[in-house]
Amino acid sequence: MPGSLPATAEASWPKDVGIVSLEIYFPSQYVDQVELEKFDGVDAGKYTIGLGQSKMGFCSDREDINSLCLTVVQRLMERNNISYDCIGRLEVGTETIIDKSKSVKTVLMQLFEDSGNTDVEGIDTTNACYGGTAALFNAVNWVESSSWDGRYALVVAGDIAVYATGSARPTGGAGAVAMLVGPNATLILERGVRGTHMQHAYDFYKPDMVSEYPVVDGKLSIQCYLGALDRCYSTYRSKIHAQWQKEGNEEPFTLNDFGYMIFHSPYCKLVQKSLARLLLNDFIGDPNPNTESGVYGGLDSFRHVKLEDTYFDRDVEKAFMKASAELFNEKTKASLLVSNQNGNMYTPSVYGCLASVLALYSPQQLAGQRIGVFSYGSGFAATLYSIKVTQDATPGSSLDKLTSSLCDLKARLDSRRSVAPSIFAENMKLRQHTHHLASYIPQGSVDNLFPGTWYLVRVDEKHRRYYARSSVLDDGPLEAVLEPVRSSTASEHIPSPAKKVPRIPAATEAGPVAVSNGEH
């Protein structure tokens, strides 16, 4: 091995690096899964009970990965009243690839132009739904490294998840999450304990470059997800146990040591099965489980099952789903709000779960808790890591501000417009036929977008994309139009397109949220 951490390292990294602020964006329209069941002619309950999904957000041809990320980043910056000068790194995790070379990150740099800040590291990172987590880890590493220049990092996860007609279609969704990363964070990434498992598989992938739809091997996908969960949990437990031993604690780590446990959610039912699977892991790892009563009561017959034999074992699944029902309600159920109401957003999915937990629990319920996070991206790449919530839940604390900034989450979800399955299907068809066209003028209405939503105005004959933003005050059609750099302005210094963009008022429908910027 090349080396080990210097003994003095812990004392010298910035303190408590993690998530300072979090913003989530989802489309203003959805299709109801009960209606979709009828429209698709499937058994009632197939999507709603079988998958655990209630509503699915979707985008018209007015939104693409660039617009989703523009929207969520500007929303985060405005609501937290942060200057673009204060960002030293910005990285985007996405698998919604509309250009094989140009990163979404470079498109987002338009928002920075007025500030004059171009010294912003980070580009895009991709592996299915894992990109947001990779970007988050990279951001945290940056803050702890010699590369850090004292500024915040911004992590963006965004995707449009759409499937061909058929059984996977109801597992779509769309949205974006932006996270501000820095020291003295409210959600602190625990150090030295994450468990990662990466392996080659064709479980879900997107080899058809003109299609927005993936190729999915459903059974393999579940096996890879659950197998990765087993491996990551095992590695995580070994690492945290080793830390505890150093502190004189010989207790094994179990599910009980997570206050909350969240998962990448392709659909809610898989998450419930995953929580049950962690209990199975605990059970198998327990040298002397009490099967007479308590959580393991009646599970004696499963004493000698092997994890690798149980990916599709209905008896094991049923028994541990039942045994973990209470744990699911306590630790995981609330995290599925966005997933249940908006569907799978791919990279932002697990961070939508995090947003849901922050929205639905009080600062007092969250303070000091450990949140387990399982992030999975097909192909495949997975990590189980943990977040420690700060202790201070008093009014005005950073935790209070963070939860307040998300307290309107349910209301925002409820304020969306329901769209009939036939209209949804037409939208999918339209995207399918037009998403790669140049030149193209989108047909979707911009009237019903949430205030402050960036949308696609046109794609020119050279595939260059032009965006505008719906008014944050709901009083007019256009707020700003971004034009890309053109060679016709070659005689100027590299032109600054956003200089034409009027400054956006800091207030939004939810009002600004104050975040301590320290000495800035």
Place this chain on the structure above:
Amino acid sequence: MPGSLPATAEASWPKDVGIVSLEIYFPSQYVDQVELEKFDGVDAGKYTIGLGQSKMGFCSDREDINSLCLTVVQRLMERNNISYDCIGRLEVGTETIIDKSKSVKTVLMQLFEDSGNTDVEGIDTTNACYGGTAALFNAVNWVESSSWDGRYALVVAGDIAVYATGSARPTGGAGAVAMLVGPNATLILERGVRGTHMQHAYDFYKPDMVSEYPVVDGKLSIQCYLGALDRCYSTYRSKIHAQWQKEGNEEPFTLNDFGYMIFHSPYCKLVQKSLARLLLNDFIGDPNPNTESGVYGGLDSFRHVKLEDTYFDRDVEKAFMKASAELFNEKTKASLLVSNQNGNMYTPSVYGCLASVLALYSPQQLAGQRIGVFSYGSGFAATLYSIKVTQDATPGSSLDKLTSSLCDLKARLDSRRSVAPSIFAENMKLRQHTHHLASYIPQGSVDNLFPGTWYLVRVDEKHRRYYARSSVLDDGPLEAVLEPVRSSTASEHIPSPAKKVPRIPAATEAGPVAVSNGEH
């Protein structure tokens, strides 16, 4: 601002983090640019003198981004005799996207299967030719952060650069570079001084998802590249000057402070112009340049030009090309070996320049030198950073081993097979028509690949790709065949395809290179 680096930080990061070992792979065939000029019916010298290119490497349909990266990673691991257990992070920078979701990184995990090591962080990162640099920075940050577990990071940059017929076609190329990153490195990344400039532009991008070819705005591309160079150099100089001031040194930083200066090389002529441009920056920044004699002799008439007015100013260009001719020969020319002989490799391009410097200078010439590195990716993202070479050049030193491992670079380039332009054009047509097909069996011969080259065996009807490796001993057609995980084996623990792969002997045509693995 959220904070600043703890005062004790410098003492507690691992020492001298940077590049421990470097491996480069390029195709075994090339087209001669003199012959290509004739074949294309353009003026003699257009490609060779105008662009500065002599030969262009290219791939048949037997190689893709996965195979290029498999080849260079395995070559690095074997020649340095490193166990796959010793890698804790692997990240790939590429803009050769053949799947919108599944990362090249996951394909490379097949090489790790025998070791049982799956706890390997990092996925793929993309922004044109900048991805390798982003991956390198992420790897260095990882080693300096709490995420580091004492193991090496592996950084891979790979691309296939091909253009539609026309003026850009001779600026193609292909290849991959792998770099082992850790502490106590031979090539140490200097801390706290890098200058980054990121901005939104459509200078070069790949919006046509079925095509391997980019859309290029040639003039804008040069403007963005040179503009980014100006900005990055300015930021770099400010940062390093601030460091020097703290040490009591008030001297301004100039080009003379780089022992070597390397650039991302789309074609060699632009690099020569870029070196001239750095001299222009020094000249404009000098409050009292001596225009009577010396390097600035005769440049008095350019005393008041503005950088932003000179991107296409022929007089300025000519004058500073002449003034910097000697500096170019001293600091940059040798770095263009791979670029001149193999063409633009996109992400690995600037690391091919680094390999060239290491191959062509002696340890004594390199020891203690500062190498300036300008990395540029269209769209655009750019950084100017610097590497400090270790002082010890004695036989058996890490520097001696590193240069020895690359001393056959010129011989390897010279051993390639020249292919007629008509055959090259046929290959391009074949790639164009088949690179996205499923199912597909490649037509290219595997007989002339370098020993130990991974190649594509077939793409099945579900776009799954299967690879084999040419013998490292040159004594048989197939060494190993990698099969992907299949759901038909669902009853096993997640199957380990590479278990079927025989261990590859550690020796290659160049013999193993010893690298100190510390206590491992």
